[in-house]
Amino acid sequence: MAGQDYSDDQLLQLLKDAEGRLIAVKKTKDVTTQSLASLQNSINKSSTEKPITSYINPLSKIAQVDPAYLVTEEQRKQANRARVVQDPVAVKINDAKIKVATAGSQWYNLPRTNLTPELKRDLQLLHMRGVLDPKRHYKKEGSKPKIPEFSQVGTIIEGPTEFFSGRLSNKDRKRTFVEEVMNTEKMSSRFKNKYGEIQSAKTSGKKAHYKALKAKRSGVLKG
Amino acid sequence: MAGVSDKARFYLERSVPQLQEFAEKKIFAAAEIKSFVKKRSEFEHKVLARGSTPIDFAQYAAWETNLERLRQKRCSRLRIKSDSRYAGPARTFQIYDRGTQKHPGDVGLWMSYLEFARKEKGTKKWEAALTQALRLHPTKEDFWLYAARWSLERDGDMAAARSYMQRGTRFCTRNARLWIEYAKMEMIYLAKIALRRKILGLDPVEEEVAEEEVEEEDGFATSQDVISLKTHTLRSEMVAKVQVDGEAKKDPMDTPALNGAIPMAIYDSATKQSFFCTAVAEQFFDMFALFTQVRSLSRILQHVLDSMRDMYAKDASTFSCYTRWPVVTLDVTSSEFPMALATSLSRAKEARESVSVRDRAALAKKTRAWVEPILAREDIDPGVRTVLEVMLQRIE
Numbered sequence: 318m319a320g321q322d323y324s325d326d327q328l329l330q331l332l333k334d335a336e337g338r339l340i341a342v343k344k345t346k347d348v349t350t351q352s353l354a355s356l357q358n359s360i361n362k363s364s365t366e367k368p369i370t371s372y373i374n375p376l377s378k379i380a381q382v383d384p385a386y387l388v389t390e391e392q393r394k395q396a397n398r399a400r401v402v403q404d405p406v407a408v409k410i411n412d413a414k415i416k417v418a419t420a421g422s423q424w425y426n427l428p429r430t431n432l433t434p435e436l437k438r439d440l441q442l443l444h445m446r447g448v449l450d451p452k453r454h455y456k457k458e459g460s461k462p463k464i465p466e467f468s469q470v471g472t473i474i475e476g477p478t479e480f481f482s483g484r485l486s487n488k489d490r491k492r493t494f495v496e497e498v499m500n501t502e503k504m505s506s507r508f509k510n511k512y513g514e515i516q517s518a519k520t521s522g523k524k525a526h527y528k529a530l531k532a533k534r535s536g537v538l539k540g
Numbered sequence: 541m542a543g544v545s546d547k548a549r550f551y552l553e554r555s556v557p558q559l560q561e562f563a564e565k566k567i568f569a570a571a572e573i574k575s576f577v578k579k580r581s582e583f584e585h586k587v588l589a590r591g592s593t594p595i596d597f598a599q600y601a602a603w604e605t606n607l608e609r610l611r612q613k614r615c616s617r618l619r620i621k622s623d624s625r626y627a628g629p630a631r632t633f634q635i636y637d638r639g640t641q642k643h644p645g646d647v648g649l650w651m652s653y654l655e656f657a658r659k660e661k662g663t664k665k666w667e668a669a670l671t672q673a674l675r676l677h678p679t680k681e682d683f684w685l686y687a688a689r690w691s692l693e694r695d696g697d698m699a700a701a702r703s704y705m706q707r708g709t710r711f712c713t714r715n716a717r718l719w720i721e722y723a724k725m726e727m728i729y730l731a732k733i734a735l736r737r738k739i740l741g742l743d744p745v746e747e748e749v750a751e752e753e754v755e756e757e758d759g760f761a762t763s764q765d766v767i768s769l770k771t772h773t774l775r776s777e778m779v780a781k782v783q784v785d786g787e788a789k790k791d792p793m794d795t796p797a798l799n800g801a802i803p804m805a806i807y808d809s810a811t812k813q814s815f816f817c818t819a820v821a822e823q824f825f826d827m828f829a830l831f832t833q834v835r836s837l838s839r840i841l842q843h844v845l846d847s848m849r850d851m852y853a854k855d856a857s858t859f860s861c862y863t864r865w866p867v868v869t870l871d872v873t874s875s876e877f878p879m880a881l882a883t884s885l886s887r888a889k890e891a892r893e894s895v896s897v898r899d900r901a902a903l904a905k906k907t908r909a910w911v912e913p914i915l916a917r918e919d920i921d922p923g924v925r926t927v928l929e930v931m932l933q934r935i936e
Contacts, residue, residue, distance in 0.1 A: 328885060328927050332878035335923030339875040361685065361721055369682040371652040372598035373605075380605035382598050386648070 420467040427467040439494045440464060449498065548584035555580065558627040565622070567614050579603065587638070594646040597639030601656065604632045629660050640669070644676050650683075658690065674707075681718040684708030688725060698729060709806075713813055716820040723806040724827050731833040733798060793835070800836035803828065804843050811847060818857040821848045825861045829868045837869055856899035859891035860906035872920050881927055888931055907935045 323331075374383040388396070420427040430436075444462035447455050475484045491497045502508055520526060559576065562568045568576070583600040586592060608628030615622050636653040643649055650673040657666035673683050684704055691700040705722040712718040737743045792798060807824055810816055825844050831837055845865055848858045866880040866887070888907065895903050911928050914920065920928075 323926075323930050325885075328930060329882055331923040331927055332882045335878040335921040336875055338921060338923070339873065339878065342873075361724075369647045369651050369680065371655040372595060372648050373602055373652050373655065375655070379609070380602040382595060382602050386595050386598075 424467065428469060430465055430468045432464060435493050435495070436470065437464075439470075442494050442498060544585060544588045547588050548581060551584050552577065552581055555627075555631065558624045558631075561622065561624050562611075565620050567611060567618070567620060567622070576607065587635075592642070594639060594643045594649040597635060597643070597649060598652050601632050601635045601639070601652070604628065604635060605656070608632070629662070632656060632660075633662065633665055636669075640672070647673075647677060647680060647682075650677070651686075654686065658694075678708075678711040679714070681708065681712050681721075684712065684718060685721055688722075692725070701725060709809075713815065715815050716810060716813070716823065719806060719810045719813070720820075720823055720827055723803045723810075723824060726802045726806065727828060727831045727834060730798065730800065730803075730836070731831050734833045734835060737793075798836075800834065800840040803840055807840075807844060807847070811851070818848070818852045818855045821852070822857040822861060829864075832869050832871075841865060841868065854894070854896055854899070856895060856902035856906060859895050859899075859903055860910075863887045863891050863907065864910055872914055872917060872924070878921070878924055878927075881924060885927065885931055888935060892935060904935045908932060 370383075372382050372386050374381050417429070419429070441462055444458060447453075489497070489500065491500055559573050562573055563570065583596075583603065586596050587600055605628075611622070611628060614620075633656075636649070636656060639649050640646075640653055650669070653669050654666060654673065657663075657669055670683070670687055674687065677683055684707070687704040688701040688708070691697045691704065702725075705718070705725060708718050709722055734743075810820070810824070821844065825841065825848075828837065828840050828844060834840075842865075845858075845861055848855075848861060852858050863884055866883040867877065870877045870880055891903060892900075911932050915925065915928055915932075
């Protein structure tokens with residue numbers, strides 16, 4: 318390579334010669350004042366790639382909004398895009414296909430709800446679960462029970478450590494929530510009692526009440 | 541006044557006196573006036589309706605501006621002295637006011653407003669709008685630059701420009717751009733002072749060297765807007781004879797402010813910011829190096845270089861600046877250049893040996909970036925050319 322041909326001393330000599338030549342040349346121009354013309358007289362208008370500019374075009378003779386601003390970015394994008402014409406029949410078929418599909422791989426392909434009468438009852442029960450236990454409170458839902466678009470019914474299998482805490486005995490186990498609740502009602506008859514309570518309160522002062530009163534009176538007279 | 545048309549009517553009615561004057565003085569024909577009202581009504585409805593865009597306001601303002609221009613032309617041609625001279629611009633200002641109030645986040649509309657106020661020479665309006673725009677968008681560097689630029693160019697008010705820049709640098713700490721521009725502004729100021737002293741012949745150092753040259757000076761004698769001054773009117777020996785008190789006799793060029801203390805201070809506070817890195821330091825270095833007129837340039841560059849060598853000792857940028865430093869302020873055809881290049885050459889060798897292997901390619905690229913433009917020049921000395929070529933080959 319040419320770079321290796323010169324030693325440092327040779328290069329220094331070259332530069333010294335150059336210095337001699339340059340001193341000999343009478344300079345006609347003053348460097349400082351000459352470069353002054355090229356001096357940026359001002360700071361930059363903008364420091365970014367996308368400067369903030371006026372909407373009014375400064376170059377046009379009359380005041381005029383720069384036509385580039387009249388169409389928004391979104392409109393321009395839409396205008397530049399090729400228009401896609403779709404066959405309506407094909408679209409319908411495609412839509413049906415999509416409807417059959419699952420909730421997607423992000424949701425572990427959860428299938429569309431298969432609404433059997435049992436599931437429907439269960440969902441209704443879940444919606445009204447607030448009345449089952451007076452000590453337990455749940456967040457309010459809308460008045461109309463909503464059926465989920467995608468759902469699956471499963472059974473929780475308790476672990477071996479939960480034998481006493483998180484387990485239903487075989488006797489209590491039923492196929493659906495509704496059956497379980499019915500069974501509990503059979504044992505505790507809470508709703509039946511509650512019904513009786515309400516009825517007695519509601520009917521007090523009416524026909525049955527009056528009859529009982531009369532019977533009491535006659536009893537007193539007899540006695 | 542709730543509905544759009546009610547509001548539109550309110551604003552339209554306010555323009556009635558102006559239109560009446562147009563008709564009375566026969567500046568515009570009745571048909572023209574009718575078309576103005578129609579057009580204004582269209583604009584008002586568009587602007588006041590829901591979903592109006594900043595562009596609508598800009599279009600309305602542009603139309604009003606054009607109408608005002610037309611009125612001016614007609615009036616001057618027909619020699620009519622109009623009473624409602626200020627009604628036109630006032631309407632435009634009001635449109636911009638309404639627009640910026642409705643769309644305070646739209647920077648384009650703010651800029652349109654500022655530009656209109658500036659061209660219309662409505663200084664008070666300009667200042668008010670600028671204050672509002674800066675308060676709403678303190679992190680937009682463009683507004684700070686705009687404010688500093690025009691207070692410097694229009695009013696020549698360095699103090700105001702400086703205060704804008706200082707306020708701006710408080711907010712814009714995401715990147716170095718505004719900081720560099722601020723330092724550049726201070727360098728321009730120093731360069732202008734240097735130039736002024738040169739024209740007045742106040743610089744004793746330059747005096748001997750440039751004695752004959754200044755007289756045949758082309759740049760300023762021929763320039764139309766500079767009064768040609770005799771260069772020897774204020775010689776230092778003449779000044780010395782005059783009795784003045786001590787404070788005035790001191791050379792103002794000895795003060796720290798005129799010796800580059802401000803750009804250095806800006807650089808120093810930039811080094812403490814989170815955006816600071818080698819690339820930023822190099823940008824500062826490059827920017828400073830442009831101002832060869834400033835006397836204290838070598839001090840400033842040395843300061844930058846020292847801090848770079850302190851903070852990023854092994855970086856390619858540091859070595860690139862280190863190599864370039866001797867020659868960066870010199871003209872290629874000057875007689876000092878060859879010896880400076882010799883220093884530069886030895887520094888390049890040092891840089892090549894001490895830079896990390898990883899940065900070697902970057903260093904070569906940076907070296908090429910400054911050597912190649914010099915090589916491209918026609919008027920350089922053949923010896924210098926050979927040395928530069930060797931330098932390029934060695935750095936690879």
